[in-house]
Every structure is written in C-alpha cells, then in structure tokens.
Amino acid sequence: MRTLSMFVCVFFYRCASAGIRVSCKVQRQSRGPHIAERRSRHAEDPCGTRPFFFIGGANGAAIVSSYCESKGWQRIYDKSREDYRLKWCETKSPTAYWNFREGEQLLYQIPNNKVLTTKIGLLASLTEYERVISKVNHGRGIRRLKIEEFLPSTFRMDVRDEREAFFSKLDEGDETNMWICKPTGLNQGRGIFLLRTKEDLAAFRSRLQNLSDSHHNKFSSHPPQARIVQWYIQNPLLLSGRKFDVRSYFLIACTSPYMLFFRHGYVRLTCDLYDPTSNNLSNHLTNQYMQKKHPLYSVLKEETVWSMERFNTYVNENFMTDKGLPKDWVLGFFARRMQQVIVHCFMAVKTKLERKLGLFDLIGCDFLIDEDFKVWLLEMNCNPALHINCEVLKEVVPNTLTEALDLTLEIFTKRLNKLHLLPLDSQRDFVLLYSGEETPGSPRRSTIARPCQTLWPKSSQALKNTKKLARGQRTATVSKPGKKSMNAPISGSPATHSPHNPPPACAIKTGSLHQGPQIRFSGAPVTNGTHKVLRTPRPPKHALTRRG
Numbered sequence: 302m303r304t305l306s307m308f309v310c311v312f313f314y315r316c317a318s319a320g321i322r323v324s325c326k327v328q329r330q331s332r333g334p335h336i337a338e339r340r341s342r343h344a345e346d347p348c349g350t351r352p353f354f355f356i357g358g359a360n361g362a363a364i365v366s367s368y369c370e371s372k373g374w375q376r377i378y379d380k381s382r383e384d385y386r387l388k389w390c391e392t393k394s395p396t397a398y399w400n401f402r403e404g405e406q407l408l409y410q411i412p413n414n415k416v417l418t419t420k421i422g423l424l425a426s427l428t429e430y431e432r433v434i435s436k437v438n439h440g441r442g443i444r445r446l447k448i449e450e451f452l453p454s455t456f457r458m459d460v461r462d463e464r465e466a467f468f469s470k471l472d473e474g475d476e477t478n479m480w481i482c483k484p485t486g487l488n489q490g491r492g493i494f495l496l497r498t499k500e501d502l503a504a505f506r507s508r509l510q511n512l513s514d515s516h517h518n519k520f521s522s523h524p525p526q527a528r529i530v531q532w533y534i535q536n537p538l539l540l541s542g543r544k545f546d547v548r549s550y551f552l553i554a555c556t557s558p559y560m561l562f563f564r565h566g567y568v569r570l571t572c573d574l575y576d577p578t579s580n581n582l583s584n585h586l587t588n589q590y591m592q593k594k595h596p597l598y599s600v601l602k603e604e605t606v607w608s609m610e611r612f613n614t615y616v617n618e619n620f621m622t623d624k625g626l627p628k629d630w631v632l633g634f635f636a637r638r639m640q641q642v643i644v645h646c647f648m649a650v651k652t653k654l655e656r657k658l659g660l661f662d663l664i665g666c667d668f669l670i671d672e673d674f675k676v677w678l679l680e681m682n683c684n685p686a687l688h689i690n691c692e693v694l695k696e697v698v699p700n701t702l703t704e705a706l707d708l709t710l711e712i713f714t715k716r717l718n719k720l721h722l723l724p725l726d727s728q729r730d731f732v733l734l735y736s737g738e739e740t741p742g743s744p745r746r747s748t749i750a751r752p753c754q755t756l757w758p759k760s761s762q763a764l765k766n767t768k769k770l771a772r773g774q775r776t777a778t779v780s781k782p783g784k785k786s787m788n789a790p791i792s793g794s795p796a797t798h799s800p801h802n803p804p805p806a807c808a809i810k811t812g813s814l815h816q817g818p819q820i821r822f823s824g825a826p827v828t829n830g831t832h833k834v835l836r837t838p839r840p841p842k843h844a845l846t847r848r849g
Contacts, residue, residue: 346382347375353384358391361687364702365389391684403657407713410683411556411662416650418664418683420529421485423646424455430649446645451678454532458482458509467530471502479533479577481585484526492526493582495533533585534677535577538670540568540607540615544575546587546679547612550701550731551643551664554709556656558737560722561647562708563640564730566665567697568607572598589686606691624674638676639668644734646681658716661709663702704729 347353354369355377356362366376369387377385383400387407390397398412416422427448434445456467482505484492496502537544548566553559569587572595576584583591592598592605607615613631620626627633643666665685669677687702689695707727715722722738 346377346379351375352386353377353382354387354389355380355382355385356389357394360391360684361389361698361702364687364699365706368703368706401657401659403659404717405659407659407661407709409661409663411553411660412655414654414662414664414683416653417646418681419485420455420483420680421457421459421527423681424452424457424529426649426653427452427646446641451642451645451676453534453677453679456530457527458530459527464509468502468506479535480530481533482528482530484528492528493586495580495582495585496530534669534671536672537575538672538674539575540570540612542574543570543572544585544587545570545607546667546669547609547639548685549639549643549666549668550685550705551647551666551681552705552708552731553654553662553664554705555658555712555716555722556654556660557658557716558722558739559651559656559735560708560712560737561644561733561735562705562728562731563643563734564701564704564732565609565636566701567609567693568612570605570607572601572605589688589690602691603693606693608693608697620674626674630674635670635676639666640732640734642666642668642676642678646678647735659713663705700730704731 352372352374353376354365354374356365357380365387369376374386380394381396383402385406387409388397389409393410393412397408401408416426431448457463458467480496480502482494482496496505539545545568547568550564550566552562552564554562569589569592571584571587572592573579573581573584579585583595587605589605592602595601598605609631613629616626616631617628621628621630662683663685665682667679667682669679671677687698689698704727708725708731711725711727712722723733723736725733
C-alpha cells in the first residue's frame with residue numbers, strides 16, 4: 302500500500318513538472334519577438350569608455366536617442382547597468398535613484414516631483430505655502446498670489462474635513478456649479494467624470510461612503526484611489542466655437558543650484574463644438590488621448606493643435622477690439638501670467654524637492670482662459686506627452702526637448718568645471734525664470750522673475766493718488782502753486798493691472814514669443830517744465846533678488 306502511494310505521488314509530481322515546463326514554454330513564446338530582440342540587445346550591449354545612455358519607455362524615445370547619438374554616445378538596453386551618462390525613463394524606479402551617482406550622471410525626473418505634478422500634491426503644497434507666507438511680512442508693495450486667483454476651487458476627497466466642507470457647501474444650496482472629479486495620480490483623462498446634477502452628487506456621496514467603510518474594514522486589500530473635486534469652469538473662451546487649453550513647459554534644468562525655465566508650447570482644441578450639457582468627455586477634455594477617440598480625428602487632427610503664433614493672431618483679430626485687449630495679448634500678458642503662476646508653484650515646493658546635481662525634470666503645465674480672459678491653472682504633469690502626430694507638434698516637441706537637453710547638459714558641465722552658469726549659449730526659446738547661482742564674493746542670492754510684481758509709491762502724495770486710482774480715477778495731478786495741472790498716469794499702480802492690461806512697471810517684458818524676459822523698473826520722478834510726473838521710486842537692490 303505504501304509503495305502504491307509513493308508511485309501515485311511520483312506520477313503526479315512528474316505530470317505537474319511537465320505541465321509547468323510546457324506552460325512556461327508557451328508563455329515565453331506568447332511574449333512576442335520583442336522580448337527576444339531585447340535579450341539579444343542585452344547580450345550585445347556596448348562596452349568601453351564612451352558615454353552611454355539608457356531610455357525606458359517610448360515617450361520621446363526617438364528624439365532623445367537621436368540627440369544622444371549626435372553627441373557620440375551609445376545606447377544601452379540593460380536597465381541594471383550603472384555606467385550611464387544619461388538615463389531617461391517614463392516611470393520612476395527606486396533602483397535608479399539608489400544607484401544614481403550625483404555629479405556624474407544625468408537622471409530624468411526628480412524622485413519626489415509628486416508634490417508638484419500630482420493634483421493632491423500640488424493642492425497640498427500651495428495650501429501650506431499660502432498659510433506660511435500669510436504670517437510673514439514681505440514688505441510694502443510686494444504682492445503675493447492667492448490660490449483662488451489662479452486655481453479653481455478644489456476639495457480633497459481623501460481628507461474628511463474637506464469632503465464634509467464640499468458636501469455642506471452643496472447642502473447650503475450651492476447647486477448651480479458644475480464639478481469635475483479627478484483621480485490624483487492618473488493622466489490622459491483616465492478616471493475623470495463630471496458631477497452636474499443632484500443625482501450625480503448623491504451617487505458620488507454614497508460611493509465615497511462605501512469606499513470609506515470598505516477601507517476601514519480590516520479585510521480590505523488596497524486603499525481607495527485618492528480624488529479631488531474641482532469647480533468646472535463653464536464659461537471658457539472658445540476658438541471657432543471649440544473649447545481649448547494651452548500646454549506650456551516648465552524645465553527644472555538643475556536642482557543644485559536651481560535653474561528654472563519656461564517655454565511656450567501649443568494650444569489643444571476639441572474636435573466638436575463646445576456643449577456644456579454634453580456627457581461626452583471628449584467635449585470637455587482637450588488632450589490628444591481623448592480626441593483620438595473621436596471618429597473623425599484622422600480628418601480633424603491638424604485642427605486640434607494650434608501654434609501659439611496662430612492663437613495670438615486669432616485673439617488679435619477677434620477679441621482685441623471687442624474686449625479692449627492690447628495687441629499681442631497672448632505673447633504679452635498671458636505669457637507673463639503663466640510664468641508668474643509657475644514661479645509661485647515652484648516656491649511652494651522649493652524646499653521639498655530633492656536636490657542633487659544631475660537631477661532634472663520637464664513638466665507640462667496646462668492653462669485655461671475663460672471668456673473674461675482670466676487665466677486658470679488646471680494641472681501640472683510629469684513626463685508630458687512628447688508625441689508628434691500633428692504638424693504643429695512636429696515643430697514644437699523636438700525643438701523643446703532638444704533645447705531642454707542642451708540647457709541641462711550645459712549647466713551640468715559648467716557646474717562640474719566650476720564655471721559661471723550664465724549666460725547660456727544653448728538658450729534659445731526657453732525663458733529663464735529663476736537662477737540660484739551664487740555670486741562670487743557675496744552672500745548666496747537667487748534671482749527670481751516676478752511678472753506682475755507691484756512696488757507701491759512711498760511718498761504721501763503718491764499714496765493719496767493711489768487711493769484715487771482705487772476709486773476709479775486713472776490719472777493723478779501734481780502741480781506747483783499757481784501753475785496749471787498736468788495729468789499723467791502713475792506707473793506701477795495696482796489699478797492698472799487687469800486681464801486686459803499688462804502690468805506697466807516692475808514686470809517681465811516679453812516682446813515676442815522667443816524673447817527672454819527683461820526686468821525693468823521705473824526711475825526717479827521726471828520733471829516736465831514746472832510740472833512733476835510721479836513714477837514708482839527705484840526699488841532697493843534686495844527687491845531684485847531673493848535669498849536662495
């Protein structure tokens with residue numbers, strides 16, 4: 302009996318082993334030829350002293366590979382190798398950061414960039430930053446942005462107090478607004494849905510309660526996906542009747558010291574005319590991933606992406622007169638406003654980001670303009686889409702990525718050789734926003750661009766004139782006794798700041814799409830005969846710089 306039992310056990314063991322071998326063989330064959338090709342490439346990985354680069358993923362891979370090969374570098378395919386000069390990966394791997402050698406290698410994506418590039422991370426960072434700076438006296442005339450000025454009202458659903466505040470706001474009768482629910486860590490429109498009716502809100506509330514109960518259950522395996530609920534802007538500016546937003550680029554070329562740049566991107570439009578009552582998400586979300594689902598995308602795809610020059614021309618021709626906009630509003634005020642918002646967001650995470658020489662990041666920033674020409678920040682995305690499926694993208698994306706790599710490599714090389722970082726020979730279309738370079742022989746200072754900074758007049762007469770401007774008077778009168786008065790606008794007055802009028806003084810001047818910023822301050826009062834025209838006094842040196 303014992304012998305029979307042993308025979309049965311051996312028989313089943315051999316059958317199981319044979320089945321496992323067969324299933325493994327079938328599984329290996331089903332993986333496709335690309336696995337075999339990758340293994341053959343691993344076996345043929347180059348060796349020697351030439352600089353190597355590794356690319357993980359397909360986003361921008363062809364452009365990065367072409368750039369590195371033009372430098373004489375060789376590509377490697379073994380992700381475990383540590384002798385690379387540049388590593389470009391779509392997804393962040395803990396192993397890549399553990400083996401990263403500071404000052405010797407370049408690594409794409411800052412490891413903890415989620416404090417800036419996830420919806421909850423950005424909201425939490427901005428909220429904390431506003432709470433801190435509200436307790437600090439920054440001096441007269443330096444005005445800070447507030448969250449509600451550029452970010453739509455947002456509530457975190459993973460925080461009980463904010464969740465209850467959102468639903469209590471609805472219970473009080475605020476049901477006229479439409480809301481959009483987004484998961485915090487996803488992109489390309491995945492997991493997004495609209496909340497427009499009482500039934501939608503009630504179902505969403507019940508769903509959150511069920512998820513909360515299941516999370517507290519000790520048998521639950523994973524916590525629920527963290528989400529935010531954001532006020533949906535129902536009156537967006539339309540281009541030929543279609544909804545749009547603007548993708549701009551924020552480059553952190555170096556983290557030690559910080560070197561930040563801004564570049565114009567492109568305009569993303571929907572295929573269909575805008576209908577706020579539509580249940581089709583492709584009518585509300587403008588990214589290419591959503592628009593590709595449209596049945597006529599292959600025919601309309603060239604009209605779903607505009608260049609910034611075309612957008613600027615359209616605004617000049619259709620809105621400049623009716624809305625009282627200055628000429629080239631897109632390349633002027635709108636560009637400066639985007640830069641101001643990006644710098645503000647960076648200041649909120651400046652002390653949180655990991656700082657090592659060789660880490661760099663390219664972030665996609667999405668902005669929306671409403672029909673009153675107010676600029677809203679929708680989100681910031683790590684690893685922005687670098688596909689070139691449209692003619693405009695074929696022009697914008699390769700130039701953006703090539704210059705970003707040029708700037709990163711030049712700053713990295715100068716830093717290693719202990720050279721001055723500025724000026725940069727490779728800077729063309731990117732605009733310098735922030736420089737943390739130390740000045741020899743002086744305390745460490747960081748130059749920061751403040752696109753809409755206002756320096757208030759300090760004289761008593763100027764303060765009186767400023768109060769008059771706040772009551773709607775556009776000019777100030779200053780004259781000597783016995784002489785006729787002369788009217789002249791006060792430079793730097795906050796009353797002149799509006800979405801239609803760019804800030805006059807103490808602002809970054811961007812004359813064209815590819816022109817870098819110039820910080821200009823008005824000088825001392827100018828006399829004209831017997832009359833004196835008030836201007837904003839020249840600021841002290843510390844107003845131009847910020848401690849690093």
